[in-house]
Amino acid sequence: MLAVRSGRKMLVTTGAILAVGALVTGCSSDGGEGSAQPTNATVDGNAETGENVVIGFSGPAADHGWLGAINSAAISEGDAYDDVELRVAEGTNDANLQISQVEQFINDGVDAIVLLPTDGTALTSVATKAMEAGIPVVNVDREFSSPAAARTTILGDNYGMGQSAGQYICERLGDQPDAVVAEIAGIDSLPLTTDRSEGFADALETCGLDVDNRVAADFTVAGGEEAASQLLSAAPEIDAIWNHDDDQGHGVLAAIDSADRDEFFMVGGAGSANAMELIKSGESVLEATVLYPSTQAADGVRLARLIAQNKAMSDLVEVEVPKRIVLNAPVVTEENVDEYLPTAFSS
Incomplete structure (x- = not known):
């Protein structure tokens, strides 16, 4: 089952490393190097309403406090933007069901997918399929077995x-x-x-x-x-x-x-x-x-929006969203x- 959630006016949210910054992304819609013209990425520019994007989100069943927070933070992040339609698949610990959810996102032609896989290896093939279809995938927490399966990976340490x-x-x-x-x-x-x-x-x-x-x-x-x-x-x-x-x-x-x-x-x-x-x-x-951090999927949604809108992380001089981000583990x-x-x- 998919739930559709439409964004509202942007709020300041929990994204430990995604604050703000300087330049642009040269990503095409397939998450690779493309001919899309870079767009200046600034704090205000990234926050402003941009091109409408549809983001699919799939994660495990919320049978643990941390996983419940992962899901709710991702949904709240999607709700924070007027230009994001977040389609949320029902949480599951069944890898086969999650594969079918991603296949549905591919068939629907979403602009990006945020995926916290119940099993990274098992979901690698379908994530790669999405990438090959021109849909950038943001891999959260549990890594795929191939770097080709994700445009960006965001992890706890x-x-x-x-x-x-x-x-x-x-x-x-x-x-x-x-x-x-x-x-x-x-x-x-x-x-x-x-x-x-x-x-x-x-x-x-x-x-x-x-x-x-x-x-x-x-x-x-x-x-x-x-x-x-x-x-x-x-x-x-x-x-x-x-x-x-x-x-x-x-x-x-x-x-x-x-x-x-x-x-x-x-x-x-x-x-x-x-x-x-x-x-x-x-x-x-x-x-x-x-x-x-239980904000990883929320960060994933924010990253997916930036990638789909050809923006960058504005605190970086780099002109694209990084390929891999590892969050800090403070005491x-x-x-x-x-x-x-x-x-x-x-x-």
Whole structure:
């Protein structure tokens, strides 16, 4: 099912890296190098109503707080523009259904497609088909297996998340070589989990620490509670815990409360509003969280509009929208939490 949403007057929205800037894009409608005349890209120029464009958006089912925020932010971004008609496919975790949704967008002749694939490899072929049909594809979060499948890719930084968490723990415990560090990962079979764990281990190594106890959960509250209970039983003393995901963090914190443990501090992941409120209170073992922006699809919609209208990112001298953008993974603490709360998602 497709829902059609028409844009309204532009609002200032959440796009961590898409602020403003200088020149133009020489993209043709197929997302490649073409003969389209560049259009000056400025803050005001990009914001002004331009040529009407139809953008198709398809993402996974919103069965997780972060994914729900991804979808709602994308829809809000489409609504922010008078010149955008955003056609939203029903969220799904079925790769075959998502392929059919993209094929429908191709048949409809949309001007651009924003796609957060349930499986990047499985969606590569149909995304390539769209590109070959002259429809630029903006790939969000989960990469395709071929660079030819997307005009632009926008990603969170999973390895960087691990690095940021490890660096924060090093700052807190780097002068304690015997400190016990634990890790509660997400789903171990996912590449993103591998990247997060590798970044974490590499950062800890710089200050002589390592992961002493590690368990994996499944990004759910129940899974987080079960994994944390297992961890706490196996490790009678812990100095710091990094939990990869704030949604499963609800369960992790429940297990910590049940075990009546508070000798350690915890760092979360993703950046939910719930986690940030706990951090702000200063009354929880949760001391920080590492941001994994839930604005990625919204940024994808904004990028798709710029590409379809032959515009550029106005803070860049480059005359086209970049091929690949990786968002930052900052650490949110009590000191800077108010800066990040407005764009945080509810879990």
